[in-house]
Amino acid sequence: xxxxxxxxxxxxxxxxxxxxxxxxxxxxxxxxxxxxxxxxxxxxxxxxxxxxxxxxxxxxxxxxxxxxxxxxxxxxxxxxxxxxxxxxxxxxxxxxxxxxxxxxxxxxxxxxxxxxxxxxxxxxxxxxxxxxxxxxxxxxxxxxxxxxxxxxxxxxxxxxxxxxxxx
Numbered sequence: 001x002x003x004x005x006x007x008x009x010x011x012x013x014x015x016x017x018x019x020x021x022x023x024x025x026x027x028x029x030x031x032x033x034x035x036x037x038x039x040x041x042x043x044x045x046x047x048x049x050x051x052x053x054x055x056x057x058x059x060x061x062x063x064x065x066x067x068x069x070x071x072x073x074x075x076x077x078x079x080x081x082x083x084x085x086x087x088x089x090x091x092x093x094x095x096x097x098x099x100x101x102x103x104x105x106x107x108x109x110x111x112x113x114x115x116x117x118x119x120x121x122x123x124x125x126x127x128x129x130x131x132x133x134x135x136x137x138x139x140x141x142x143x144x145x146x147x148x149x150x151x152x153x154x155x156x157x158x159x160x161x162x163x164x165x166x167x
Contacts, residue, residue: 002063006023006070009092021150029158034054044076047069047073051077062083062084064078064086067090071089071091076103078108085109086108088113089146090114112136116142118143119143126139
């Protein structure tokens with residue numbers, strides 16, 4: 001069995017539009033799922049600590065999904081949690097003034113989806129991260145929220161889950 005854990009972005013909540021759509025897909029693939037609630041926690045390191053605590057008892061194959069700051073958080077925790085894969089949307093990597101906070105790439109399959117027109121996290125940041133660790137990178141015609149790209153994202157996620165976990 002595979003458990004998929006979602007980490008939302010700084011300005012959103014645990015069951016926003018994208019996470020609900022992805023969670024429905026994931027459940028249809030036979031995976032269990034949950035979404036961590038980080039509301040009220042602005043510090044990325046505190047969010048990582050919460051993710052580590054929340055996932056410490058999961059014995060299933062663990063796949064982490066994160067959006068924006070949630071992508072940063074999932075990336076930072078992935079290796080410690082022994083995740084089998086990391087799927088991130090517009091992850092907050094290499095942010096100006098916070099370069100030192102960008103987590104090292106974990107040694108597992110990584111898939112990044114980023115919008116060409118993102119005005120919050122520059123698309124070049126994901127290109128740079130993907131190049132450094134040979135992650136799969138999908139660049140889509142969308143902005144930071146990627147709401148208009150949910151069908152594409154679900155296709156990428158389904159392929160990632162089935163190819164990574166053999167679910």
